[in-house]
Amino acid sequence: MKVDLDRSKEPSLREQICAGIGERIRSGLLRPGEKLPSVRQLARDLGVSLMTAVEAYALLEKRGLVESVQGKGTFVRERSMPVDVAGDPFGWQMAVADYLPRASFWSQSAVRLPPEILDLATASIHHSLLPLPLLEASIESALKKAPQSLGRYAPFQGDPEFLEVVADYLRHQGLPISPHQLIITNGTQQGIDLFARTFLGPEDVLAMEVPAFSGAIDAFRLSHPHIVPVPVDQEGIRVEILEELSTRMRIKAIYVVPTYQNPTGSVMSLKRRRALIEFAVETGALILEDEPHRELTLAGKGSLPPPLKALDPDGRVVYLKGFSKFLFPGLRLGVLAADGTLYRRLLAAKSIVDLGSPLWLQKALVPFFRDPKLPRYIDRLNGILLRRSRQVGDTLAQRLSPAIRWQRPQGGMHLWLTVPPFLDADSLLPEAHRRGIHFLPGSIFYPGEPESNHLRVCWTNLADEELPRALEILCGVLNEAVR
Amino acid sequence: MKVDLDRSKEPSLREQICAGIGERIRSGLLRPGEKLPSVRQLARDLGVSLMTAVEAYALLEKRGLVESVQGKGTFVRERSMPVDVAGDPFGWQMAVADYLPRASFWSQSAVRLPPEILDLATASIHHSLLPLPLLEASIESALKKAPQSLGRYAPFQGDPEFLEVVADYLRHQGLPISPHQLIITNGTQQGIDLFARTFLGPEDVLAMEVPAFSGAIDAFRLSHPHIVPVPVDQEGIRVEILEELSTRMRIKAIYVVPTYQNPTGSVMSLKRRRALIEFAVETGALILEDEPHRELTLAGKGSLPPPLKALDPDGRVVYLKGFSKFLFPGLRLGVLAADGTLYRRLLAAKSIVDLGSPLWLQKALVPFFRDPKLPRYIDRLNGILLRRSRQVGDTLAQRLSPAIRWQRPQGGMHLWLTVPPFLDADSLLPEAHRRGIHFLPGSIFYPGEPESNHLRVCWTNLADEELPRALEILCGVLNEAVR
Numbered sequence: 001m002k003v004d005l006d007r008s009k010e011p012s013l014r015e016q017i018c019a020g021i022g023e024r025i026r027s028g029l030l031r032p033g034e035k036l037p038s039v040r041q042l043a044r045d046l047g048v049s050l051m052t053a054v055e056a057y058a059l060l061e062k063r064g065l066v067e068s069v070q071g072k073g074t075f076v077r078e079r080s081m082p083v084d085v086a087g088d089p090f091g092w093q094m095a096v097a098d099y100l101p102r103a104s105f106w107s108q109s110a111v112r113l114p115p116e117i118l119d120l121a122t123a124s125i126h127h128s129l130l131p132l133p134l135l136e137a138s139i140e141s142a143l144k145k146a147p148q149s150l151g152r153y154a155p156f157q158g159d160p161e162f163l164e165v166v167a168d169y170l171r172h173q174g175l176p177i178s179p180h181q182l183i184i185t186n187g188t189q190q191g192i193d194l195f196a197r198t199f200l201g202p203e204d205v206l207a208m209e210v211p212a213f214s215g216a217i218d219a220f221r222l223s224h225p226h227i228v229p230v231p232v233d234q235e236g237i238r239v240e241i242l243e244e245l246s247t248r249m250r251i252k253a254i255y256v257v258p259t260y261q262n263p264t265g266s267v268m269s270l271k272r273r274r275a276l277i278e279f280a281v282e283t284g285a286l287i288l289e290d291e292p293h294r295e296l297t298l299a300g301k302g303s304l305p306p307p308l309k310a311l312d313p314d315g316r317v318v319y320l321k322g323f324s325k326f327l328f329p330g331l332r333l334g335v336l337a338a339d340g341t342l343y344r345r346l347l348a349a350k351s352i353v354d355l356g357s358p359l360w361l362q363k364a365l366v367p368f369f370r371d372p373k374l375p376r377y378i379d380r381l382n383g384i385l386l387r388r389s390r391q392v393g394d395t396l397a398q399r400l401s402p403a404i405r406w407q408r409p410q411g412g413m414h415l416w417l418t419v420p421p422f423l424d425a426d427s428l429l430p431e432a433h434r435r436g437i438h439f440l441p442g443s444i445f446y447p448g449e450p451e452s453n454h455l456r457v458c459w460t461n462l463a464d465e466e467l468p469r470a471l472e473i474l475c476g477v478l479n480e481a482v483r
Numbered sequence: 484m485k486v487d488l489d490r491s492k493e494p495s496l497r498e499q500i501c502a503g504i505g506e507r508i509r510s511g512l513l514r515p516g517e518k519l520p521s522v523r524q525l526a527r528d529l530g531v532s533l534m535t536a537v538e539a540y541a542l543l544e545k546r547g548l549v550e551s552v553q554g555k556g557t558f559v560r561e562r563s564m565p566v567d568v569a570g571d572p573f574g575w576q577m578a579v580a581d582y583l584p585r586a587s588f589w590s591q592s593a594v595r596l597p598p599e600i601l602d603l604a605t606a607s608i609h610h611s612l613l614p615l616p617l618l619e620a621s622i623e624s625a626l627k628k629a630p631q632s633l634g635r636y637a638p639f640q641g642d643p644e645f646l647e648v649v650a651d652y653l654r655h656q657g658l659p660i661s662p663h664q665l666i667i668t669n670g671t672q673q674g675i676d677l678f679a680r681t682f683l684g685p686e687d688v689l690a691m692e693v694p695a696f697s698g699a700i701d702a703f704r705l706s707h708p709h710i711v712p713v714p715v716d717q718e719g720i721r722v723e724i725l726e727e728l729s730t731r732m733r734i735k736a737i738y739v740v741p742t743y744q745n746p747t748g749s750v751m752s753l754k755r756r757r758a759l760i761e762f763a764v765e766t767g768a769l770i771l772e773d774e775p776h777r778e779l780t781l782a783g784k785g786s787l788p789p790p791l792k793a794l795d796p797d798g799r800v801v802y803l804k805g806f807s808k809f810l811f812p813g814l815r816l817g818v819l820a821a822d823g824t825l826y827r828r829l830l831a832a833k834s835i836v837d838l839g840s841p842l843w844l845q846k847a848l849v850p851f852f853r854d855p856k857l858p859r860y861i862d863r864l865n866g867i868l869l870r871r872s873r874q875v876g877d878t879l880a881q882r883l884s885p886a887i888r889w890q891r892p893q894g895g896m897h898l899w900l901t902v903p904p905f906l907d908a909d910s911l912l913p914e915a916h917r918r919g920i921h922f923l924p925g926s927i928f929y930p931g932e933p934e935s936n937h938l939r940v941c942w943t944n945l946a947d948e949e950l951p952r953a954l955e956i957l958c959g960v961l962n963e964a965v966r
Contacts, residue, residue, distance in 0.1 A: 002684065029831055034824070090798040090823025096735075096769065098681050098828050099706075106639060106834035130634040136626055143619055150813040151613040156589060186669060186837040193836045197705065198581050201485065218835045222680065223582075252579075286579065315573040330633040330843035340573025341517070345581050348512055351589035352701045353676045353836075354669040360813035361844065 001037055001045055002097050004202070004224050013048055017056035018063070020101065025065050025076055028107035032078030035094055036066060039074075045097050100222065104444040105215040113438050118470040120439045120457045123262070123413050125326045128463065129384060131368075131377045135328055138368035146363040154359035156351040158184030158335075162362035165369035166335050170321065172375070173294055175307050175337070177319075183336045183347055184357045188292060188322035191336040192216050195253075195288050195318055196223035198349045204252040207245065207285075209237045211416070211445035211454065213262045216255065216290065220447070225252070227447045232261055236268025239275045246283050253286040258308060260293035260412030263445055263456040267410060270305035277308060280316050286342070287312075292322040293412040295378050298386045315339030318346070325413065326381065328368075331361055385460060392459045392471065399475040403482045413460045416442075418453060419478060425455040428481055437473045484520050484528055485580050487685070487707050496531055500539035501546070503584065508548050508559055511590035515561030518577050519549060522557075528580050583705065587927040588698040596921050601953040603922045603940045606745070606896050608809045611946065612867060614851075614860045618811055621851035629846040637842035639834040641667030641818075645845035648852035649818050653804065655858070656777055658790050658820070660802075666819045666830055667840045671775060671805035674819040675699050678736075678771050678801055679706035681832045687735040690728065690768075692720045694899070694928035694937065696745045699738065699773065703930070708735070710930045715744055719751025722758045729766050736769040741791055743776035743895030746928055746939040750893060753788035760791060763799050769825070770795075775805040776895040778861050781869045787894075798822030801829070808896065809864065811851075814844055868943060875942045875954065882958040886965045896943040899925075901936060902961060908938040911964055920956045 003020030005013060024030045036057070037045065043053040057074050060066045068074045113119065142149075149159075157163065163179035170177050185191045192215075200206055200223045208220065210229035220227060228251070230241050237256050245251060254276070258268035268276070280287050289308045297304060309319035319337040338346055350356065368374065392415070393408040400406070405418040419425060425441040432439060442454025462470055486503030488496060507513045519540070520528065526536040540557050543549045551557045596602065625632075632642075640646065646662035653660050668674045675698075683689055683706045691703065693712035703710060711734070713724050720739050728734060737759070741751035751759070763770050772791045780787060792802035802820040821829055833839065851857065875898070876891040883889070888901040902908060908924040915922060925937025945953055 027831070029828065031827075088823075089796075090825075092767070093798060093824045095767070096682065096825065099684050100681060100828060100831055100835070103831035103835055105838070106831045124636075127631060127634040132630055132633050135633045136630055139622070139626060143622060147615055147619055148610060150615050150618045150811060151610040153607075153807070153812050153815075186840075189835075190837040198583060199579065201582050215835075215838065222832075222835050284575070284578070313572075315576060324636070328633060328843075329636050330841060330846075332636075332837070332839070332841040340571075341576045342573075342579065344514075345512065345583060348510070348583055348586035348589045349705075352583070352586055352672075352698075352705050354673040354815070355588070355698065356815070357669075358813060358815040358841075358844065360811075361841065363813075 001042060002099050003046055004101060005046060005048075006226065013052050014055040014059055017042075017046065017048070017052070018059040021056070021060060022063070022065055023102045024100075026107070027103045029100055029103055030076050032076050034076045035091070036074040036076070037095060041095060099224075101224070102221050103218055105218050108214070108440065108444060113433070116436060117433060118437045118466050118473070119461055120437055120459070120470055120474065122461050123325065123458045124329060125381070125413070125460050126463055129381055130329070131327065131374070134368055134371055134373055134377060138366075138371065139364045141367045142364040149359045149363040152359050154184070154356045154362060156183075156356040157347055158182065158357065159359055159362040161366055165366055169369050170335075170337070174301070174304070175310050175319070177309070177337050181337045181339060181343060183338070183343070183350055184362060185320075185334045185336050185350070186354070186357055187324050187332045188290060188320045188334045189215055189219060191320040191334055192219040192288070192290065193222070194336065194346050194349045194353070196220050196225070197353075198345050199253060199286060200225040202226070205249050207242055207251045207254045208447055209256050209261065210447065211263055211442060211451070212255070212447065213257065213290075214444040217445075217447045220255070229446065229448050232264055232266055234266050235272045236261065236266060237272070237276065239272060239279050242276075242279055246279075251283060251285045253288060254280065255288045255290070256308070257290045257292070259291050259304060260296065260410070262292070262412070263414050263440075263442070264416045265407065265409055265412050265414055267304065273305055273308055273311060277311055277313065277316070281313060285316075287317045288320070289317050290320045292325050296326060296385060296413065297382065297411040298389055299410055309337060312339075315342060318342060328365070331365070333357060333361060333365070388459065388464075388467070391467070395468065395471045396475065399472070399479075401479045401482045404478055409459070413458050415457045415459060417455050417457060417478070419455070420482060421453050423481055424452045426452060428455070428477055432473070432477050435473045435477060437470050437477070439474065484525060485582050486529055487584060488529060488531070489709065496535050497538040497542055500525075500529065500531070500535070501542040504539070504543060505546070505548055506585045507583075509590070510586045512583055512586055513559050515559050517559045518574070519557045519559070520578055524578060582707075584707070585704050586701055588701050591697070591923065591927060596916070599919060600916060601920045601949050601956070602944055603920055603942070603953055603957065605944050606808065606941045607812055608864070608896070608943050609946055612864055613812070614810065614857070617851055617854055617856055617860065621849075621854065622847045624850045625847040632842045632846040635842050637667070637839045637845060639666075639839040640830055641665065641840065642842055642845040644849055648849055652852050653818075653820070657784070657787070658793050658802070660792070660820050664820045664822060664826060666821070666826070666833055667845060668803075668817045668819050668833070669837070669840055670807050670815045671773060671803045671817045672698055672702060674803040674817055675702040675771070675773065676705070677819065677829050677832045677836070679703050679708070680836075681828050682736060682769065683708040685709075688732050690725055690734045690737045691930055692739050692744065693930065694746055694925060694934070695738070695930065696740065696773075697927040700928075700930045703738070712929065712931050715747055715749055717749050718755045719744065719749060720755070720759065722755060722762050725759075725762055729762075734766060734768045736771060737763065738771045738773070739791070740773045740775070742774050742787060743779065743893070745775070745895070746897050746923075746925070747899045748890065748892055748895050748897055750787065756788055756791055756794060760794055760796065760799070764796060768799075770800045771803070772800050773803045775808050778865075779809060779868060779896065780865065780894040781872055782893055792820060795822075798825060801825060809861075811848070814848070816840060816844060816848070871942065871947075871950070874950070878951065878954045879958065882955070882962075884962045884965045887961055892942070896941050898940045898942060900938050900940060900961070902938070903965060904936050906964055907935045909935060911938070911960055915956070915960050918956045918960060920953050920960070922957065
């Protein structure tokens, strides 16, 4: 087993090992009943003393995460007895070390909910609101016009025709960009991963807004940089904290979702955007801007400040745009924009990891992006979401205890609820499930020490007729917990 | 700039730095005229003395790869003058270190060939021979049956219905496997990358057959393991060399293409397959088996030994199957098979890097894999390739100088030609281009010190009427070089 250790820092090594293994257990990478490596093996894998390994296991046992069985070894704890590894033909595999520090998104998604549970966790738009007829027509048309694309690879950066329609689309969203600055990715998630693998390693510092999208945290952790959490407020990431940090360390890159931040929903002000870029230029940092929600604005496009990439003075901002949220979740294509040698290096990384995204999918989407019905669809969707957001806001304002803090949504898909500090949102889940709803506990949105008195609620995923009941249950569960 | 250094080993650090930067220049990651970091910056990035950095640059200059310009810095060499970085707004980016050691596949594919050049380099089947009508019918049918899949994410491992038809297909190819052992990937390349990221790091040893697919070398290098090349002979990877190596180091994983090896075309014998598995079990090594060509057999399926995965005693073999070569290059889907906790960890990695492959593509391929015309297509394709392979063999036997060694193809898509040791295949490319053909020089198929007197020729990529002329030109270029 591998655990990222920082030998120069507090907390102690045994604490760091305990935290690392704890994260793997919570992620489901280590499952109940599974046998941990022997202390001898662990000490060897991590290059620590036998005593440190023994102390780390003792700490894990004290915290109730593992239990040791005399003469058999140490096992991930569960209610029943440890699995008998002697009868497991794959038992030897536990000794094979890996480099996965955490996989929260995976473990969350692996939660199998009964179909009657109303899902307030998944960040998506209800399928009845997606532009499926436009997509079907687009595919039909591409089948006629470009069947030969079924039999060919795309250039690593993407199909030239598709890059062109995507650049047009982005320009309409306020980002002046040209096709040669773009790389097609398998969704935003791959864009984050490409950036991390290309530029971040164990010696680098990544400043990351917190709370933050848990999938992004997973992807960054996989490249093993030192992650420094920087809080967001109502205007976005707090640049004054970045400035203070930079007196003590060299920040290589900064990750932000400036527009309808996930999960808090905040929008970075224009002033803050300028300050962030100025900070990056002064300190030599890169900025990774992730913008999945710009189109989902309830106050109108004109109300939003431009993307950071549109303010980029010298090719410092790498921009990610996903389309899965409200256009085509089933096709998993996104786009990355960058300049200069950063662009070329990210493109080389894309070529290494999968040789490029499927040509046929790109060709199948060309008519979709050219369809004049697409902007009308987005306007109509925002009309529906505006009505819905009012309903959500009114319900919570009427029903939710004033001890619970939240903000009316301005755009995006989420609400971030803060319960009093004595409450742990994870511990509210069993009762929520019993009554018929699911939400995401806030703890998975932190790369380091989590705050556990938050929860994220997505209000766009349910059908119109399901949402009121789900909100009512949510208010009930939270109000009772607060009392 | 980052370069993987091994401080415990020969050659010297300056030699290692020179080799690492040289590889980046040859890969196109550093381009002619581009400025290298200052020696001071390089020394800091790599944690070496200033003197070592100075010596490394001197060595690069001596080998003609860079030139230093008084008062300006060190530049990647080109015929013209160094680019004036003062006028380049992105010039500062060169100081941003990255973790890409090489991208040969990218640099090869970036070679823009005029359309009249006959391409003997690309490993694919001519589009007229691909099952495009079956694919079109399958997509049409899925548009009717599963339009809602356009609007949904797939489970990280893949769509259950698709996993089932893929498992059926693999069983027909001689691999007894069930859907719950499978993970859908974005082509085999992503499968290699998932394996490397999950299990290989700077402290691990990967034994890799040589020569080997250059895209696989690129993917492994990105995870920075210590790569030990192990030669293949007519029966596959030489297990006795693995045994000898294992007395000196712990081999964590072994990468092989046992069936129609890329690029040599050799088929690992059943005896060797058994010996390889026995070796892995004894030493605790994992095996990554990459099998893109099993179906393309000229002697009939019955003549091939089973996949290593079919002989796997204890979940030690991770198996990769690509479909891009002869079924659907434009869709970029492949599959990975594994067991136990290795399976779960690879699945967690897949969830981290891209949240799963597109659901709609998977649904669109379900009818294709169920179509009784699919096995008939593969048989017909093999009939055509058999005829072709005879034509290729006869032409080379008649026309090529006996000083050039090669073997009649038994399956797969490539020929591996060996010219006398005094010849360098890279240096033959300009003349080949002048006369109208392109091939791959053998040097990119080696993870370490390359052998340069080989070339790979793909005989399945051209149209029937183009192949004879391409072969004639090839024989002409090689025969003249040998004389």
